[in-house]
Amino acid sequence: MRIGVLALQGAFHEHQVMLERLGAEVRQVRLPAHLDGLDGLIIPGGESTTIGKLAVDFNLMEPLKTFAAEHALWGTCAGAIFMAREVGRPQPLLGLMDIVIERNAFGRQVASFETDLDVPALRHLNGGGKAYHAVFIRAPLIEAVRGTAAALAALPDGRIVAARQGRWLATSFHPELTQDDRFHRYFLEMAQSKSER
């Protein structure tokens, strides 16, 4: 598996470390040509407006959309915002996933927190039965999933924090900042299912 990590801004290095631990070959993506030959791409957390502006400056918007039409894509936190169709304010978006995002949904006081999630989609993986401990940092909420997008995980009050649409994955939280590699394994499976087709 050859996986790219968009390396314009944010927590890309942590994704790289986890993917390499799982045996994937990792390439940092900063230019359109860096997408060639990849099986999937992760867009990291950071600051979604900055990532969007840099993607525009580096002429990556169209190449990323073209790549996403045929490959697995996963956005964590700011990356999830960047993949969404609607975030309720003007900023550059890939506009791929049929999800509505509320940025910084948890306010200042509880901007960062950790909580256990039940994620049925991870259950088939080795060690998949146990709760998933998720780290949220000035996180967005997925206010709504539409069309063929579906929720993968929600907080105890029902608010959605992970969604999937075909081979596109969005998580409000940061699996790369934990030692739990189940979401990365789940994503590698998604990327694999394409390359075998």
Ligand code: GLN
């Ligand atoms: N608050 C950031 C944004 O709105 C996302 C934070 C993160 O990626 N950890 O873009």
